[in-house]
Structure formats: C-alpha cells, structure tokens
Amino acid sequence: MGAVVIDGQAVADRLQAQIAEQVSRLRAQGVTPGLGVVMAGDNPASQQYVRMKRRACERVGIHSVVEIVDASTPQDRVRALVEQMNADPAIHGILVQLPLPAHVDEATILSAVSLEKDVDGFHPVNIGALAMKGREPSFTPATPTGCMALLEAHGVPLSGANAVVIGRSNIVGLPMALMLMKANATVTVCHSRTRNIPEIVRSADVVIAAIGQPFFVKGEWLKPGAVVIDVGTNRVDDPTTERGYRIVGDVDFDSAAQVAGAISKVPGGVGPMTITMLLSNCVKAAQRALGQAS
DSSP states (O other): OOOEEEOHHHHHHHHHHHHHHHHHHHHHTTOOOEEEEEEESOOHHHHHHHHHHHHHHHHHTOEEEEEEEOTTOOHHHHHHHHHHHHTOTTOOEEEEOSSOOTTSOHHHHHHHSOGGGOTTOOSHHHHHHHHSTTOOOSOOOHHHHHHHHHHHHTTOOOTTOEEEEEOOOTTTHHHHHHHHHHTTOEEEEEOTTOSOHHHHHTTOSEEEEOSSOTTOBOGGGSOTTOEEEEOOOEEEEOTTSSSSEEEEOSBOHHHHTTTOSEEEOSSSSHHHHHHHHHHHHHHHHHHHHTTOOO
8 A cells, every 4th residue: 555645735725825814914904024035146946946935925915025146246245135134124034045155154144134034944043942942943944844834734743753854954954853853753863974874764753855865765764654754856867858857856756655654745745835834934023023923
C-alpha cells in the first residue's frame, strides 16, 4: 500500500482563505498589511520567488513593495533600503531575498531588519529566542513553519517522536530542528559530515529532507510508516519536458512512497506553505502594529 500524499497546495489554499479574511478585517479598520522585499542581483530562482510572493500578496489583499538593485550594489546601499522600509509605517513586514551577492554580508543585512518587521524570522534575536526554553520569537522562519503546519494538518504526533532533519542551513535545517524540539520531539540533525545517514534515518518517525540534493533519501532508508516532508527544490535535466528540466525533491519519491506512511510531493508540497506562512507573518505584524493580539 502506498503512502498518503501530503498536498501542500490544498492546505495552503485553505490557510490563504483565512488570511484573506484577516486582511479584509484589517482593511476595514483602515490598515492594509504591507510587505517590503529587498533583492540584490538577478538570480533567476530569486526572481521567480519574488514574483510568486507578489502574486500571493495580491490574492489575499496584502500591499507589496519590491526594491531590486544590481548585484554590484554596495552593502551600505542594500542596508539603506532595509532601513528605509523599517521607517515606513505602511510596511509591516520586510523580506530580504536570499542569497545576497558575495560582497554583501548576510548577517549584517538580516540584523538590520526591525524585530517587529522580521517576517522571515531570520533576525539573530528571533533565532535565539527559538532556541531557548521559555522564550518565543516574534516570528519563525516561513519554510520550517510551513513544515510544522503540514504535520499538524495531517495529525502527525510529534511529542516523543523520533525526528531526523537532513540539512543544517540557517534558513531551514537549524530552525526546523529547534521547532521540532519545542514540539517535544527527539531530534537528530544529519549533515555533510554525518556518518551512516541511512542508519540514522531508519530510526525516524518523521523525516525532514532539506539537504539540496535530488533523490538523496531512498525508500530503503525509511522506517515503514514514517512521515516524510521533502523541502528540496532541485532542477534536473529532462528533455521530455517543454522546459528541458523538471523540479524534484531531496527524496526519491517513487521508492519512498512504497515505505512511508505519508509523504509531501515536490512541487506542490512545502513550497506553497512557505509563501503562506510569510503572508501569515505579515498579517501578524500588521495586527501587532494595531495593538491586536495575533
């Protein structure tokens, strides 16, 4: 029997309908949630992500402003754009599109984002609060938050579960592990220096694959009935398609689906949830600016 396929788009559509209602109520009070995006360079993937985020904002009624500068733009100028959005009361959330050009220090730019507008949840203070017992960040990063929402939507029990996160990036792997720990899971993080990854994965009730390598996780690695969330977005050549390539995940879906109890698909799994959580954080920021509980 094959695994249940976790459809992130269906969950995202349901949540975005709720977000649109929240936006409508805010607009009735005279406040339109605003998202500011800063992007440096012409990375095609980043351009696509920004377009998708703008379209999502339009769908739910969020106002968006995008500032795109050349890849050679000095760091001070990039930071000035962030500071400009910090000072703009019409902008409730700020997103710095990553990656930044090599000469621009990521930590410096992310630290410049106001804590009240850090809807990406990447500010060191927010990540620090996520890591501490008894503390809660103002916002949590969109992709791991989307993964947690998918697990919740499908009734996956996390307290006491063995969870394996494959990948340790600041954007996904690290905050994902911290969020699973806050949910009382027992968490193991695998990375490029980890020995015997297949053996570790076989102990997992929940597997989060975020390593950026196509088809990395094989079906034979999985514990029967495990829940698999595939964060990977990899482009592989495919001459049979019109574009000459297709998008695949970090998990070998065909073999994994024969063993797992549930598995997210790529595309259409975590991707729509990432954008949805960003929209949700922007609405929370606008609510807080009005002095409302979020």
